Amino acid sequence: xTTHDAPASPSxxxxxxxxxxxxxxSTAGPxxxxxxxxxxxxxxxxxxxxxxxxxxxxxLAQRVGVSRSSLRQALALLEDxxxxxxxxxxxxxxxxxxxxxPPSVLKSxxxxxxxxxxxxxxxxLRREVRPAGYEESARLRIAPAAEVLEIVRVRGxxxxxxxxxxxxxxRSRARALEDADLTDRxxxxxxxxxxGVRVMHSTYTARADGAQPLEAELLRVPPGTPVLxxxxxxxxxxxxxxxxxxxxxxxxxxxxxxxxxxSSD
Numbered sequence: 001x002t003t004h005d006a007p008a009s010p011s012x013x014x015x016x017x018x019x020x021x022x023x024x025x026s027t028a029g030p031x032x033x034x035x036x037x038x039x040x041x042x043x044x045x046x047x048x049x050x051x052x053x054x055x056x057x058x059x060l061a062q063r064v065g066v067s068r069s070s071l072r073q074a075l076a077l078l079e080d081x082x083x084x085x086x087x088x089x090x091x092x093x094x095x096x097x098x099x100x101x102p103p104s105v106l107k108s109x110x111x112x113x114x115x116x117x118x119x120x121x122x123x124x125l126r127r128e129v130r131p132a133g134y135e136e137s138a139r140l141r142i143a144p145a146a147e148v149l150e151i152v153r154v155r156g157x158x159x160x161x162x163x164x165x166x167x168x169x170x171r172s173r174a175r176a177l178e179d180a181d182l183t184d185r186x187x188x189x190x191x192x193x194x195x196g197v198r199v200m201h202s203t204y205t206a207r208a209d210g211a212q213p214l215e216a217e218l219l220r221v222p223p224g225t226p227v228l229x230x231x232x233x234x235x236x237x238x239x240x241x242x243x244x245x246x247x248x249x250x251x252x253x254x255x256x257x258x259x260x261x262x263s264s265d
Contacts, residue, residue, distance in 0.1 A: 029070070029073075031066045031067065031070040032066075032070045032073040032074050032077070033074075034064065034065070034066060034070075035061075035064045035066045035070050035071050035073075035074035036074040036077050036078060038063075038064040038065075039060070039064060039074055039075070039078060039084075040078065040083070043078070043083055043084075043094065048094045049094065049160075050094055050095065050096040050157075050158070050160050051093065051094060051095075051096045051160045051220070052093065052094050053090070053091055053092070053093050053094075054084065054091065054092040054093065054094065056091065057071055057072065057091075057092075075092055082095055083095050085252050087222070090222075093252075095252050095253075096157065096160050096162065096250065096252055096253040109155055109163075109186065110185075110186035110189070113157055118157045118158050119157070119158050119159075120155065120156070120157065120184070120186075121155065121156040121157070121158075121159055121184050122153045122154070122155050122156075122182060122183055122184050122185060123153060123154045123156075123183065124151070124152075124153050124182050124183060125152045125153060125154060125218075126150070126151070126152040127149070127150070127151050127152075127178070127182075128149075128150055129147055129148070129149055129150075129171055129178070130147070130148060130150060131145040131146070131147060131148070132144070132145060132146050132147070132148045132168075136148065136168060136244060139233055139241065139244060140168075140170055140233075140241045140243075140244065141240070141241050142170055146170075146171075146172075147171040147172070148168050148169060148170060148171050149168070149169045149170075149171045149174050149175075149177060149178060150166065150167070150168050150169075151166070151167045151168075151169070151177070151182065151187065152164070152165070152166050152167075153165050153167075153182065153187075154218050154219075155247075157253070160220075160253070161218060161219050161220055161250070162219075162249060162250055162253040162254065163219075163247050163248060163249045163250070163253075163254065164215055164218050164219060164247065164248040165245070165246075165247045166245070166246045166247070167187060167243055167244070167245050168243060168244040168245075169191075169242065169243040170241070170242065170243070173195060173197055173242060174191065174195055174197070174242075174243075175195070176190075176191075176194035176195045177190060177191065177194060177195070180194060191242070197236050197242055198236060198237050199234050199235070199236060199242060199243075200235055200236060200237050200239075201234075201235055202232040202233060202234040202235065202245075203232060203233050204230060204231070204232040205230070205231050205232075206228055206229065206230045206231075207228075207229050208226060208227075208228060208229075208251075209226075209227055209228075209229050209248075210223075210224040210225065210226065210227065211223055211224060211225045211226075211227045211248070215227065215248050219248070219250050221250060225250070225251065226251035227248050227249060227250060227251050228248075228249040228251060228254055229246070229247070229248050229249075230245075230246070230247045230249065231244075231245065231246050231247075232244070232245045233245075
């Protein structure tokens with residue numbers, strides 16, 4: 001799936017998780033609640049940047065005035081809330097600002113970030129014209145080996161890398177993007193403004209995976225860290241395929257939401 005447009009789909013917000021987190025908070029002892037509130041205030045003030053490592057447990061416990069045991073319970077509650085996350089043998093980290101979308105709505109990465117008061121960034125890694133592969137040509141409904149334009153970028157939020165985005169476009173419809181400045185730009189917006197191609201909907205699949213070495217390096221996470229891999233085919237107003245997208249999202253930075261309906265059968 002392209003980072004510039006992730007169709008909102010299954011993050012699936014789980015009511016059970018929310019209920020259990022609330023219940024755990026209400027039954028936590030006074031010291032745990034004190035530590036949770038104090039740490040929450042520090043996170044609200046952005047004392048530590050999104051994605052950064054928190055100080056050691058001993059230093060944190062001293063800072064908020066509780067035991068290390070109470071501190072760990074408070075951190076666990078904050079992890080349930082998605083505000084911090086732990087990494088085995090590495091410690092605790094501040095969660096990055098999470099990208100998510102309203103269910104069943106196709107929006108650009110830039111629009112999603114702006115709605116959350118964040119700045120979307122894009123760093124161009126590669127742009128090349130090449131022949132389409134057999135599967136690519138079938139999915140794009142073009143002749144085998146017809147020319148496509150491949151664009152690879154790292155997308156971020158406030159300079160924190162969130163996604164490695166690979167987009168393959170039908171070259172005949174995207175020539176205007178071959179020399180366009182795509183730094184910190186929405187590819188969808190550029191495609192519409194420069195080529196008159198307006199994307200309308202996409203088909204999307206997602207799967208969990210572990211970050212490969214290059215992906216991990218670009219996303220600033222250890223190799224093997226959980227990532228969400230999304231793949232999509234995006235269509236224009238005439239229901240013609242325009243592009244293929246593949247996006248590798250940091251698992252702590254992207255949430256997929258969906259509106260699901262039970263069959264009437």
